Amino acid sequence: MINTLQEAFNRSTYQLTGHGKRNVQVLKNAFEKIDGQLDSDIYGTGKVIEDFQDKMAAFLGKEKAVFFPSGTMAQQIAMRIWCDEKELQKVAYHPLCHLEIHEEDGLKELHNIKTVLLADETRVIELEDVVSMEEDVACLLLELPQREIGGQLPRYETLEDISAYCRKNGIKLHLDGARLLEVLPFYEKTASEVCELFDSVYLSFYKGIGGIAGAILAGEETFISESKVWKRRYGGDLISLYPYIISAEHYFDQKSHKMPDYYGSAKELAVYYNSCHHVTTLPEIPVSNMFHVHFPHSKEEIEPILLEVIRETGVGIINYLKATGESSCYFEVSIGDRYQEVSKAAVKNAFLQLDELMKNKFSF
């Protein structure tokens, strides 16, 4: 008997989210065609790391880039450098910023940096939030898309206005671009066009790009030089980072041009969800490859319904469900390579079933 969403998802015929399993094959595929005689990077030096950093700097339109084992490390370091430069230990970001909710307060515990929270849990940061800040800050961090609220985005003109305001007022602007590539089709911009608005940029390799781990931090030469010193202080300057670098490059080359497909699929799939009784997506029309699916009912009520749909139709719509309160729950959808392989007829059928089950249960 299949009792959990994860189990049902694993056994389903078609899976709607992600690129595939996170297993050792991801590494094997990336290294299959790599010559064993290729030298390791050594403490941040060597062709394998330097070439990739140059490639990413060029792609992002920045002077220099440095490869980090994680975005957590890269972004805290960016904040610290900007704070030290302005001699003001204060930064501003969204209340659901990764640094605020997923890093055990590393920014505060390691750097004693204070934070100003802009906007709220329902919306992204707008120009007005920045202009009306009552305290000065060294840096403003914007996350594109704002992951924890379904991957919402500000209008591109808003980004331009915030950038201009920050430059005029001596506030550094940092891009949490963990999912930067995923928003380019909506903005109809290149990565370097978006990055031009920011002083420093972080990009992750294991979201839409589908690598194993690792991140790039990019900016001007002096900023990157300083970040390398901090990388060593953090213990992030590993003797060999090539397992992440080579896989990052492999999947970057393989997936970066597929972002318009993922975005298109996300919009298509969101329509299916929104066609179901008591199911809504946030945003209603996705602006990247991701969105959240919300139910105005308890996790205990919704889980059996999702399980039944997956078991009956063979369509693995999702592998988990998270309660947000006593009578609400949600999950996150992130489109990758798997969606390209699903049978459209099976998907259509799965959502007809979901709608039917939701109606039967909640129509009174």
Added chain:
Amino acid sequence: MINTLQEAFNRSTYQLTGHGKRNVQVLKNAFEKIDGQLDSDIYGTGKVIEDFQDKMAAFLGKEKAVFFPSGTMAQQIAMRIWCDEKELQKVAYHPLCHLEIHEEDGLKELHNIKTVLLADETRVIELEDVVSMEEDVACLLLELPQREIGGQLPRYETLEDISAYCRKNGIKLHLDGARLLEVLPFYEKTASEVCELFDSVYLSFYKGIGGIAGAILAGEETFISESKVWKRRYGGDLISLYPYIISAEHYFDQKSHKMPDYYGSAKELAVYYNSCHHVTTLPEIPVSNMFHVHFPHSKEEIEPILLEVIRETGVGIINYLKATGESSCYFEVSIGDRYQEVSKAAVKNAFLQLDELMKNKFSF
């Protein structure tokens, strides 16, 4: 024309130091027999990381262990936890401790921890240094062997005495065991016997063990729980650490029982060096797989001699040389798998040549 020691070493028939090239083949070999369907660890959870942590905890005789991307990160975190517990931001270690000279002052910049330096650049920390400390500290860090002075070791009884003194006086004792396995043959102890003297222990996987990168931190359960929180703060809690974990386990299994051979070879090789005119090793008789080779002459004078020996004999005795002053230089020897493959006759011949050239140049 071969102009550098690195070049000459690379082209030599036999190489006396290390396990082999640090290249992608190191990863390929470790993953060759790993099933691609094996699931990745996910943010510190999952069979691949948990099993290896349990295995290392058992090997080190500690309650728990946690895998870190680097020793730099692991050891700073150990220091921080012990300082917070005692509410005293001060630790003691050797002036040539890794934290003091190789980490861009991360301990001070990230944690504001003060340091007390014990012993000096010619010798290891003795009981007397600890007893006569004028300031109280939260933790004493001992590095076994003391790498920067040729890999010297205190007597085992000294370790026992220091451990007893620290326990009695409320000072936590931490082991920088980057090369712990390498000293076990000299001490004639198991890893857990040595670790029993310490409250926390760090072990590296890319020195004698020959892995790609990564480290283990081990101790009591509460200490390890706290270290996981700090690991996340540092950005060391990567979504996937398996590229390092699987290779660490592969090479640990392959090399941990070879430490007596490496130790024996180091003693044998040191005799050859010490038989040469104006060449001395530190320690004179190695106590692990490593030692330093010192020359009382400038790097400029010694380099051509080493180059000639390597070119003429095909024996790659070393790949670099470091000036320590205007008229002194040295290099570090670290024995690994390569030494087991050399022709003893070729080695003997190389050292006869080295002795001859040194005599010709410096006998007046």
